[in-house]
Amino acid sequence: MAKGQRRQAILNAALDVFTAKTLTSATMEDIRAKSGASTGSIYHHFASKEHIIVALFEQGYGDLHRRMRAAFMGAPAAASGLHALVDSYLGWFHEHELLGRFMLQTASTDYVASAAPAVARDAAELERQLLEWLQPFIASGEIVALPLAMYVPLIIGPCREIMRRWQVGTVTLAEARPLLAQAVWRSLAAGQAHAP
Amino acid sequence: MAKGQRRQAILNAALDVFTAKTLTSATMEDIRAKSGASTGSIYHHFASKEHIIVALFEQGYGDLHRRMRAAFMGAPAAASGLHALVDSYLGWFHEHELLGRFMLQTASTDYVASAAPAVARDAAELERQLLEWLQPFIASGEIVALPLAMYVPLIIGPCREIMRRWQVGTVTLAEARPLLAQAVWRSLAAGQAHAP
DNA sequence: GACAAAAATAGAATAAAATTCTAGAATAAC
DNA sequence: GTTATTCTAGAATTTTATTCTATTTTTGTC
Structure with a gap:
């Protein structure tokens, strides 16, 4: 996966999830599943759910x-x-x-x-x-x-x-x-x- | 505590907490502590955090x-x-x-x-x-x-x-x-x- | 005023979610 | 080619929301 690709994939997935559900009801697991990234990878790129937002x-x-x-x-x-x-x-x-x-x-x-x-x-x-x-x-x-x-x-x-x-x-x-x-x-x- | 008093106390506390912190970072525990109500009492009056909002x-x-x-x-x-x-x-x-x-x-x-x-x-x-x-x-x-x-x-x-x-x-x-x-x-x- | 029914409270137990941690794989720098 | 850095994985932990069971208080009725 090319440079910065994963980060953007996470952001894209998060956007989908955040617009489908409400901010609070959207879980990291939702984002993880949609983006295909692992938990560790997500937290490597973003310190927290709020940082994604x-x-x-x-x-x-x-x-x-x-x-x-x-x-x-x-x-x-x-x-x-x-x-x-x-x-x-x-x-x-x-x-x-x-x-x-x-x-x-x-x-x-x-x-x-x-x-x-x-x-x-x-x-x-x-x-x-x-x-x-x-x-x-x-x-x-x-x-x-x-x-x-x-x-x-x-x-x-x-x-x-x-x-x-x-x-x-x-x-x-x-x-x-x-x-x-x-x-x-x-x-x-x-x-x-x-x-x- | 008079009729409806507790419910309003919870709402008042929630308002304080929600304006002080962000919606997500405000916890039920914060609201509980500030309102003086118990967990059970809060959930008796409101089905969830979202219902308080x-x-x-x-x-x-x-x-x-x-x-x-x-x-x-x-x-x-x-x-x-x-x-x-x-x-x-x-x-x-x-x-x-x-x-x-x-x-x-x-x-x-x-x-x-x-x-x-x-x-x-x-x-x-x-x-x-x-x-x-x-x-x-x-x-x-x-x-x-x-x-x-x-x-x-x-x-x-x-x-x-x-x-x-x-x-x-x-x-x-x-x-x-x-x-x-x-x-x-x-x-x-x-x-x-x-x-x- | 006694008594059942309903509403309200308490706090422990559980479940769900966010975040951290340790280790391993990929990539880049030299 | 090897070492350092970044990235990925997924299990373990922590935090937080929610549920549950029991107890107390209030309300309506006789």
């Missing part, structure tokens, strides 16, 4: 963040950049159904923050870059001025909930995708109608 | 949903109803810090859906009522027409993410509360500027 998160978020970053960085206009960002998020989860299900269903960002500091750092860096990219549009008044910590929730919050629903089949991307980007844009675009 | 969810979501329902139902105007809805969500989590942390951090809606069907049903009913309430405003063109499954994500998504951040201290409610309601309103209000 963390490794999956790192893999998933690493890839997702990379894609999101690429989406807005370099975009010249606010609207197109945000549109691309929303699209990248939806697109990633669309293309990584199992891992995405695991990421959205299993644990929250805060759980990850303590268990997977690398992911937390990467997320913080991504947010910093996004805010930096937004800055000129806020300054010019094209995007509403808000406490900085609010932008990501306003952009990602709706995306996340939509993808949750997509995962359980109550929403289709074909219809949601363009409308979602527009809705996010409206929530951030300045110079429009005010509400009470 | 579900009971906490039912308690939390039952109360939250009740409050959200009260917020918009009967509101005469779209803007004020949505404002009240957002406020009720933020307010509830503000007032139930521990339970709220548990609910947002621990498990997702979908996990709950399979484990706690009562919660899922209640959530579905709440959504139905919200959409029914929204209907006239959509018909009149005051609120944008979207696939029905998109409204809740657009409203609750940002709220959820904001509260997550509030829980870890990166956002204060004093500043976020009014701005969030406005942003949600903008994302739903029709007849405004279009984006590419």
